[in-house]
Amino acid sequence: MDPAAIPTLPRGVRLHRDRVRDQWVLLAPERAVTLDAVAHAILSEVDGTHSLAEITETLAARYAAPPEQIAADAAAFLQALHARRFLDLSP
Template sequence: MSGADLPAPEARPLLARGVRLRHDPVRDRVVLLAPESVIEANPTALAVLKACTGEVTIAAMAADLATRFGADRALVEADIRRLIADLARRRLVVLA
């Protein structure tokens, strides 16, 4: 995937209509619910999904997660951009 295919750091991801985070009592964890699917996310992806409010930029998400997890901000931002691009292709997030 080229950089041109990735959302800009200034993009503000938002969970798509009908997509939400919910606690699944069977799995005892938070999952992403979408029409006809349930998606489990690792802790880092879950942190990104929780920030998908349409108000937080990808760059701000990266700065926050890099601080929280003690990771390189540029690497975190690249990972978030790839994740958001994948979620957008699957119509689970929209970019504001």
């Protein structure tokens, strides 16, 4: 995935806190994905204005983690969401 790509949640897709199960989910029409802490941290930075590189920098600083590892994990996760049409990518 291009580090300059800007991920966005398409219309109808949103992060939601499931209070009954006490967990975060990604909701889309007739679909839902349960998120772990890492997935939620990545998606909470997706706002349609920040690139993958900027998201990586933010997460690396917040969690004191190696930027290369964050970039690889975030890119793989976002690419998988894009393949399932839960995410749009702008060049």
